Amino acid sequence: MKLQSVDVKTMSPEVFRVFGTQNALLTAGDRDRCNTMTIGWCQLGCVWNLPTCTVYVRPERYTYQFMESHDYFTVSVLPADRKKDMAFCGTKSGRDVDKVKECGLTLRYGTGDAPFFEEAEWVLVCRKLFVQDLEASCVKDERVFKSYTPAMGGWHRAYIGEVVEAYQKR
Incomplete structure (x- = not known):
């Protein structure tokens, strides 16, 4: 199977199956420099009558600077048999290692x-539409605070991107 361009409106990625089991790689940058990181949080849907993908990045992450400096980001879901690569990209910093090269x-x-x-298996290419920091003062359910301890780092920044391209294995 080869990764091929598909119509965003007809693609139906299994987001609830993927996130929390396979997860995905969030990547930002360009042909000169990029970084990728494993993400376990993602939302897909329609905002402002546009197909959107929302991802979350803590300011401490190396990928954060790429998300801030580039207008586009991607979400790539690797096959389940690439679990070691997903773990590597989620535990190593691009400041210290070339994750793309190390994972082949x-x-x-x-x-x-x-x-x-x-x-x-599938990819979403997104153009940033909206960026906002999550804030403790806005939390309405105490369970949320389990994701925010001092050892984990700061509060995430949310990036809502319009899905402008989609690719899927066929």
Whole structure:
């Protein structure tokens, strides 16, 4: 099977199955430099009558600076048999190691030179629409605080991106 471009409106990724089991790689940057990190949180849907993907990144993460400096980001879901690569990308910093090289991933580029991976089962290429920091003062359910201890780092920044391209193995 080869990763092929598909119509965003007809693609139906199994987001509830993937996140929490396979997870995904969030990647930002361009042809010169990029970084990727494993994410376990993602939301897909429709905001402002546009197909959107929302991801969350803590300011301490190396990927944060790429998310801030580029207009596009991608979400790549790798097959379940790449679990070791997902773990590696979630525990190592791109400041210290070239995760793409170490995992043997093949870079491809979408709109805006947004980097993603040929090995993915499906990919979303997103253009940033909205950015906002999550805040403790806005929490309405105490269970949320379990995700925010001093050892974990700061509060996430939410990035809502319009899904401008989608790819899926066929």
